[in-house]
Amino acid sequence: MTVSIIIAVKTYGKNLEECVSKCRELDYPDFEIIVAPDKEIKLAYPRAKIVPTGSVSPAKKRDLSSKCAAGEILAFLDDDAYPEKDWLKNAVSNFFNPDVAAVGGPAVTPSDDDLWRKASGMVYENFLVGGPYRYRYAIGKRRDVVDYPSCNLLVRKDIFDKLGGFDTAFWPGEDTKLCLEIVSKLSKKIIYDPKVVVYHHRRPLFVPHLKQIANYAMHRGYFVKIYPQTSLKLSYFIPSLFVLTIVIGAVL
DSSP states (O other), X not given: OOEEEEEEOSSOXXXXXXXXXXXXXOSOSXXXXXXXXXXXXXXXXXXXXXXXXXXXXXXXXXXXXXXXXXXXXXXXXXXXXXXXXXXXXXXXXXXXXXXXXEEEOOEEOOTTSOHHHHHHHHHHHSHHHHGGGGGGXXXXXXXXXXXXXXXXXXXXXXHHHHTTSXXXXXXXXXXXXXXXXXXHTSOOEEEEOTTSOEEEOOXXXXXXXXXXXXXXXXXXXXXXXHOHHHHOOHHHHHXXXXXXXXXXXXXX
């Protein structure tokens, strides 16, 4: 199967260069790299397709990039992440099952990140914070899932096109909408495969980390209203209940 790796980014940076460099080292015979910045940029890898999109959301960047993708599989990757060498080989093996429409894997904190970024990663990985979703940030058990982040998500192109892509201005949250439609509209599977590993640089503690968490929380709260099938879950409310307990306890 041919694969199109799609990297949404605002502009050139060292993270993007690292991401593209690691993609070039992948142990897979047939793939292309598509980079979607706001404006035209130059990379050290001239074979990468550059798709300038203007200042739009990552979801829109991915939708625009998919239109010029030649792969049977679309592999979405954040610019501040980079793949393990066998990322595509392990992911594509899941697609030989025709019921599988998408595959995701863990986004692990790189071992060479600084202390504050590693600490940020530990927060996500901790069961008291990540709860039943900590497998997204650390190696977990293989399973079926109904919602998965787009920083490490591979989708069949025909399925993606059939659903009209992400087709949303939401970010974060575009992945929740797409995954819900894959599972509910098409009755297809999304597989979490612990061998489909990427390394994801974290936002450092404390302020950048908390800003990111607040953004996730705001969108998840909105999705509780519009997409209750996957977002109206007790596990998403436990951190808020924990904070309220601490505040009320301190006041009392």
